[in-house]
Amino acid sequence: MIPRILVDSALMPDGGGEIRLLRRGDEYSIMLGATELMNSRLSGSEEALAQIACARIAGPSRPRVLIGGLGMGFTLRAALAALGEDSQVTVAELVPAVLAWARGPLSHIFGTSLSDPRVRIVEEDVAKPIAGAKVAWDAILLDVDNGPDALTRKANDRLYDRAGLHAARAALRPGGVLGIWSSAPDRAFTKRLRDSGFAVEEMSARARGGRSGARHNLWFASPRRL
Secondary structure, eight states: OOOOEEEEEEEOGGGOOEEEEEEETTEEEEEETTEEEEETTOOHHHHHHHHHHHHHTOSSSSOEEEEEOOTTSHHHHHHHHHSOTTOEEEEEOOOHHHHHHHHTTTHHHHTTGGGOTTEEEEOSOTHHHHHTOSSOEEEEEEOOTTSSSOSSOGGGGGGTSHHHHHHHHHHEEEEEEEEEEESSOOHHHHHHHHHTTEEEEEEEEETTSTTOSOEEEEEEEEEOOO
16 A cells, blocks of 8 residues: 655645645645545546536637636646637636645646646636626636535635625626536535526536546536626
8 A cells, every 4th residue: 555645735724724735656635634625636527627618618719718726737737728829818826835736746747737828827816806807708617625615715605605606707708608616516506606697507527537436516607698
C-alpha cells in the first residue's frame, strides 16, 4: 500500500478549515478533513461541465468565459480545448495556496494552461466578477466548493441563493449559459434556478468519465425572457 504524503496545507478563508495537498505515488488529492475535495485521477465531470457549456456558446465571436474555482485545472483545460483562439477565459480563485500548488507541485497537471494567452487568473471570490459586470460573459462555470451545498466556506452559499442567481443572470450575454457542478443532485436548487428566470437542463456525469466513477450533478441554465 503506497502511503499518502503531505505536500502542503493551507487555511481556508473565513474559518473554513484546513485544506491539504497530498500525494500517493503519482496521484494527488486535495482534502478537507477526511473529505476528498478533488483527485488528479477524477476529472470527468469537471471536463463535462466545460465541454457541454462551451458547445452551447459556439456561435459568438470572441466568447468570454468566467470559471469560478481553479481546483486542479480540469475545467480550465477542457474549456481551452473547446474554445477557439479568439476566446477569453477568466478564472477566479480565492485561495492563494491553490494558485501556488497549480504553479508548483501540480504544474505537470496544468501543463501550459496557466500561461495560455487566452487565460487571466484573478485571486478573488468569483462573486466579484459576476456582480461587477453586466451582460459580460457568454458562459459562467461554477466549480466552487461542493456545489450549492457549501462544504468548505459558508460564504459560497451566496453564489447559489436567489440574489446570487439573479446576479449571474444579469452578468450573462444573450444566449449565455450558467454551468454549475455539484457532488449530488439538489431538487430545491433546481427549482430555485427556474424561479430565478432560467431554463434549466440537469444531467449527471461520471467522475472518471465514460461509465465509471461516482456520479456528479451538472446544471446548465440559460436566461429566459421575462
